Amino acid sequence: MKRCAIIGKTNVGKTLFLINFAEYLGVKSFDVEFIDNEGSKTSEKFIPKTAISRLVDKNPHKTRCIQSIIINVPVGKGKKKIKIIDTSGFIDGIHPNVEVRKAISQTLTTVRDSDIILHIIDASAAKNKDLPSSMGEVDYQIAQFAQLKKGYAILANKMDLSGSSEGFEKIKQEFSGNLIFPISALHKTGFKEVKIFVIHNI
């Protein structure tokens, strides 16, 4: 089974993308597996609405463990299973909380083990330098690292917010040579291209 990791800075909308993208791919109920930074596993069932209210938060670092779901994706005439993994957000600089640092370390391991990387950047904050979700040093390093992987795409998220078109232009400029899809995880726009990209890589 191929593994697809969703990564990016904190508060760019990784978890919301996971839930809404899974729903877009036809998942009715979520079997979410959680792996905390000590390595212990638990799993829980959700319907999309409760999943959003339980797993998504405006405050940074809501996601402290690796959350993953397995999805059947139609490929050719049959279906293929893919594990989509949501991760803890990256930050520029060093986080004061050791728990968050552990979560980031765990995310890096996940990224190394994944076949496909979806790198989310907040397009609405791309021009801004001060927000936690603004594009930063770590984004450039992700792009560098992802060159070693076969399937890598950047998702410019929050295209529904003001300032996002300028942000999108900036992302295109900074990360030229990479696949970049404009999306809105909230309104489920741009998902078709992402789906094609994922299917192409499994």
Added chain:
Amino acid sequence: MIDKIDNKMKNEINDHAKIHDMLINGLITTADALTMLTDLDSYKITFEKVSDEEKLEDIMKELDELIGLSKVKNLVKEIQAFSEIQKKREEEKLLAEPQVLHMIFKGNPGTGKTTVARLLGKIFKHIGILEKGHTVEVERADLVGEYIGHTAQKTRDQIKRARGGILFVDEAYSLGRGGEKDFGKEAIDTLVKAMEDYKDDLIVILAGYKDEMDWFLQINPGLRSRFPIQIEFNDYSVDELMQIAKMMAEKRQYRFSPESLLKFEDILQSSMNNMFYNKLGNARLVRNMIEKAIRRQALRLVSQSKISRISREDLLQIKPEDIPIDLSEFGGGH
């Protein structure tokens, strides 16, 4: 943040665990960790490629160390060069036809046919001609069945096992025995079809005595063109056999005393006059003689140990009395 870690320290960071430790302990930023992981992983990728080449060198060395066989060695070099050029041509979008590499090995037993086939499999894997590079060794009984339809099935099973590697058919001429009605013909037909079907994925080598193989090709004229590579494995000269003997003994950590070398050579020389020489098995005869000598040495040492201590030198040395004179048990003289 990277200035917290000077270059010397960076060089010492050679595993992922250390990078993660530094990240968790708040010594480096996520971006730093990613940079290091990128360096480490891209280094690993190139390193693995190099070690692949090293292994190929080892196999080529093994081939080079085989005594004689200059034709085979040249052929391998040709094929290697050819496939390299094919790759370059593909890069330039020039026509690059895959080569037909089915072979016929002619020669007496013990002239290195099987050994060479196994090495070829490994080499072809490394230069990207075969996916797996294993060698499946079969003979008539593995291919030919007992009733109608059985043969095609048995042959297909062996072909399936061999896909991605080499199917080595020993004493292949025996498939031509028994005339039109024999099931051997069916096995040949199935083989030929598989060679077409899996031409990018399978190499078939037919092996056997020279005279018998020549006869076999005569009665199956269609085969000759499908096996463009024919190699004759000549009998080894006594000198070559002596070189092989010394190497085999060395590999097993034994040593011939000068007198026993002379005796060994004498026996090989006289075996040439044996009317069953071509059945004695050349290098195989040497191996069997050495193994027998090692057993006889052990027997001698055990009985000697009742009288005196066994020294290291005793354990190493093969004396003339250890060398077997009677070759009849190795397939000659009866």
